[in-house]
Amino acid sequence: MRRMSLTPELVSLCHREEVDPGPDGSWTQLNDEDFRETFRNHAQIVDKHVPCIVLQGRYYGAQPRHSIFVIYGIEGRNEKIIGVRAPGVLTDPEIEEACQKVLAAANELRK
Numbered sequence: 001m002r003r004m005s006l007t008p009e010l011v012s013l014c015h016r017e018e019v020d021p022g023p024d025g026s027w028t029q030l031n032d033e034d035f036r037e038t039f040r041n042h043a044q045i046v047d048k049h050v051p052c053i054v055l056q057g058r059y060y061g062a063q064p065r066h067s068i069f070v071i072y073g074i075e076g077r078n079e080k081i082i083g084v085r086a087p088g089v090l091t092d093p094e095i096e097e098a099c100q101k102v103l104a105a106a107n108e109l110r111k
Helices: 008-014 032-042 092-110
Strands: 043-045 053-057 065-075 078-085
Touching (some): 065 092, 078 092
16 A cells, blocks of 8 residues: 655645535524424424324424424534424325334434
């Protein structure tokens, strides 16, 4: 095996300036208080008898849809969550299947 040294000349050949475009203009930046109010006005937790948290929400005039997530850890005061947001309302079997997938992904993250 041949060893090579990373020289300033080699680095200059692959250096590329990237401009940070900033946040996506279509996103709405919310502070904690605004997020809580938006959440209360647009989503509700529904009991679907699965070991995940299931939300049904309607955001900004869109059709209702489900979000399924779990809390897989805590870091300081922050809960780590993983989940999926469906494009619409799911049937109970679809919610069960999505919940199992989210639980599997959460278990992988805990390793």
